Amino acid sequence: MTVAVLDTGVDAHRDLSPNLLDGTDVIPGGAGDGRRDLNGHGTAMAGLIAASGQGGGAMGVAPRSKILPVLVTPASGSGEADALADGIEYALSNGAEIINISSVGGTSQRLIRAINMALAANVVIVASGGNRPEDSYVGYPASEPGVIAVGGVDKHGNHAAISVTGPQIDVVAPAVEIYSTGVNGGYRVGTGTSDATAIVAGAAALIRSKYPNLPAEEVAHRLTATAIDKGPPGRDDEYGYGVIDLVAALTADVPPLGFETPSVTTPPASAAEKDNDTARGLATLGVLLAAGGGYLVWRRRRRADDPPPRISR
Template structure:
């Protein structure tokens, strides 16, 4: 290329053409562009000697502003050099290479893995583990804060410099670390290590595999024993720890069909603090609700295979948000090795990693916005729109990182599995977004309706925690029903939320009443336990023995089928 106000040399190149930039502009810009670039020419030479000679000649010509080789640039693509990267089929499916050109994850975005622990000595994980800044370095006495036996950062945990082990389950006598909580979240099972590799194995280190969010840090929280069991109180404590210590994403590759009010409250705590929670849908090939993935605040993930077909073992149903590869995913194992890992436990980590990438790209986005972005950017590989197998579709990391705005679809009332008995049900929630075109509310009979019945469609109007629609219950029989809120955006994307509730006009049946003497702190009292056939709130009425005083209520507001109340001894005996 050259720029000259003088005629070209008689020694012309093999081909000569005007710089095309002057002919491809809009009418408004054309005159300004023409003046600036009108004397630029592109020359092609078949002989390198002719090129070298012409280049030297024009560079030495005082009437030529510049003459240079027409350089060829290379796309700055991220090409992992990790040894087993060719075994990671998910990289192509979720478009990870393209995504990494936009975002690799930032170190300050913490991904908490609540699981069986992590092999933090693994060569592909050792550099990825979060270190608590308040528990490293030296204290005022010159002692190593990691081992000085002091809660240096005042968070209630001593020497928690790389996470915490919450397991205190004497009933899990499995020859592992199961008796007491401590500051060592080392993996006794292997499950958590496999999850960690999918999320954040170190990239470009000529070793093993690479995690989707390899630029982020991993917070190991051990709540599972060597035999693979997790107690709900340990999980709840781990969630609270993750939130209080800065995690932006929590991965939960575990679950059960049993509803837990304690776990629900911990998850709501995380949601209120803007933490994205991702949970595996379960591996029972069942449409039954599974927790914690069944909670509204989580992203529930089903599993697909290398061919994008639905995994035969994966759970499905109304609670599914998205799908991700979960069949034969190559990852890290305890002891420094690698192996294949299958299950929704393998698909959830890819979604957690994607959430961390999006947060790294847009740290200002809320947890609900991140959830919406992951759904609206997914590849719709099942039935058109949301379906009970793939949810919104299989995740696409590259597309997710290109979404600049998110619409929010959320049903707040009735809460999942709440019972109602009124004649009319007002459905409350949020349908909002900068590009919202319309929202529609549907209902269907059962936990996985075969038919959705439209209740209402509203165009060009946003609703924030207000009435979305009303449902007349008078003609509907008792039983489970599902609600569906669908937002259609002006760009053609769709985001939605679903929830299950029960119509139950009969009073809850009480059973399994147990009353036992118990020491609570420095006092004594009675622990009262009972069950109900429906999730509900409860109230226990009591008065002192031989008293004529009115009964006093102890309300239990949590919706549950299991109810527990403690009454101090002096309350019952009047002293």
């Protein structure tokens, strides 16, 4: 699968280079191929998705996927809505099957059109819900209908304090002290819904690989239908439909949308059972969650003059 990473660019790290395509730089005045990263954020997201493991240091969730790097955010971390629209259009015209947007920010009519054009073209879009305290509600484009909105859980599988909540959250994934590839051949540990989003994008790539004819909305349905329920029974604003369970998403017999059997429901699990299920789901991701003596908090910063995100679900 080809996963477009719309971010600060992606360094040609030894763990990424076997899977790293030539991309583009859509920042005004930019003329590169997306294979540079002065911030480190985009390189970390790409590693969580598709680090090959061939460099000996990191392996992503979908290590045979290809990364299409699209530099839409400068090193300062403040991106423009129309630059993101440019990036989506580029990804769409260059064969991306999944688009990862580990950021929130302002919107524009052009960005809304680009998002909906990609969704109409059967592309899976995964976006981060946002990080507290800078964000107090689910940001754009995660709030756009059809986009998979991702929140975060901590190392115990509980709601991560940094993760925003809201009715748009679809699923959650690990978001605290996540290790991945970094710039200049190094590695990085970060905390935020950005990391959770990249993990979910990797999961979407594996689902599309196993089920190549599955429409984008059914890929999302597989993730939500097999997620491990947390919090109140059913969907809630902290966990969405639950913590992604990659093995279940790839192997479960999931009825298509519209053919679910609402009369057959699983009895509510006890707290201990939920904790055990969550531990199993986290283990299937192959993500190292051990504490590393501190972490860097990576947040996508919203410009003060950006319009507020449009909440539309």
